[in-house]
Amino acid sequence: MAVDKGLLSGGTTLMILKLLEERDMYGYQMIEELARKSEEVFNLKAGTLYPILHGLENEGMVSSYDDHADSLRVRKYYHLTDKGRAQLKDRQTEWTRFSGAINRVLGGGVSYAGN
């Protein structure tokens, strides 16, 4: 199933931050993990991911380091900083409010029936 791009763009950064909340990852891992978690709904292009990651690093939301934990090749791992963690919390709240509002509109105001 393909998802409308406009809807996705705001959420991409949020999802990247969320993935890194669990553990440090390199780019390829993030794309795989995102596809797996979203049951293949989100097939994020690597070309979209890296500019976002580098931008987040510039803003101090994530930091990076080189490691070769499970391979001979050196990989660039990304780590969520405290600033990034705070940003994730804010964005998550914002997203919940936004998606909740959409759901209520789509649901035809059923939840307000009793008010």
Added chain:
Amino acid sequence: MQATERIQAYSKTVCDQVRWKKAHGMIAEEIENHLVDQRDAYIAAGAPEDEATGRALAQMGDPVDIGARLDRTHRPKPQWSMLFLTAALLLAGLVIRLVIVRSGWDRELPVQLLAMAAGLGLMAAAYFADFTLIGRHPKTFFVLLMAAALTAALLSPLLNGRRYYAEFMTLLFPLGFSAVIYALRNKGYRGLIACCLAFLLPCLMALQVPTVAGLLLFAFCGFALLLLAIVKNWFGVSKLFGGLIAAVPFAAALLLVSRMFGMRLTAVLDPFADPNGYGYFAIAIREMLASARLLGPGAPLPADTAQLLRSPMTDTTQLLANLIHSAGWLAFIAVMAVLLLFAVRGFMLCARQKSVIGRLIAMSVMLTFSAQVFGYVLYNLGYPLMDPISLPLISYGNAAMMINLFLIGLMLSVFRTGDVARDKSGGVLKRQSPIAWADGKLIISFSRK
């Protein structure tokens, strides 16, 4: 085209869009790694190599578009705030020396301005230079620096029994030592002990000048750099034992100057015990400060102390005390505020450095800067524990001015381009084992590093 070549051509197209060339290596490596991972995943799923490569490239997206977006993120950071603060310190120095506190001693203004211009030239050269060069040849850098210090000591004229120019070379010793730490990191206790031995060389050099201030400056900065390396686990040794080992050469350095320093300390604690000897400056400076006002010129000084206002030390070692006396404490507070801003901002930016070499170089410069300020302020507040080398960029001294500007330029070069700096042999990584287990395969590497 071969699969590998296709991948390289793709990453080159991405990099071609990024105007800042220093970022290319880092971007290319990440993109190529990703493409190889993706291609291998397709091959593992049964696709032939050619098709797998094509699909991996298609999955990545349009290289020009990615490159253009990365170009917006990767720009050198000019560090305007630090450049502005440097200019403010230089200007404050000129105003204080030429307008507020005039030494009355023969200082040739054209020579001072020429030295400042030369210093700014050195600063600009260091600012645009590739600081990772020091990381590529750390041992050579240290040896050359020591040779230069020795040459300066041999050629320098003697002034009050001191090899005059050689004293200023000690300002470069912490930088040289940071290169030694970089070269010997990842080598465990052996590396740390070698660092400790190397620590003694600049100390002995300083002793030959002889300069207590230079030796103490190096000892404190060098010890702080060693502790940083131990705490950051760059040597891979226990923090407690490592710290204890690092304390040995530091204690030895303090021991070397203990006799000299002890006499100064006694004089500072009770200057009137030796009012015409070591206590003299402590008394004179305290008198200057006691007669100072909050703003404006202080009350007239006793004849003995007033003489000091026309001595060559007026704008070299005693500039701040004179400033406080001639313009008031508020002027002193203003100067200290700029110095403090410089230090706070500088250390903050040091902490952001990701590469070990960038961190070490920037820290060595900030420590050298702070140690000079500390020693100078201590002296000028009536605690002359040593003759301070310089108040960076403010007090009179052409050699110190040029060296400090060069150091600041080098540090700003780290702040400007440090984001893309990479450490030699993969930074602080564990040394690569020739036998490794990866992706379910046993890999034996015969390549020599």
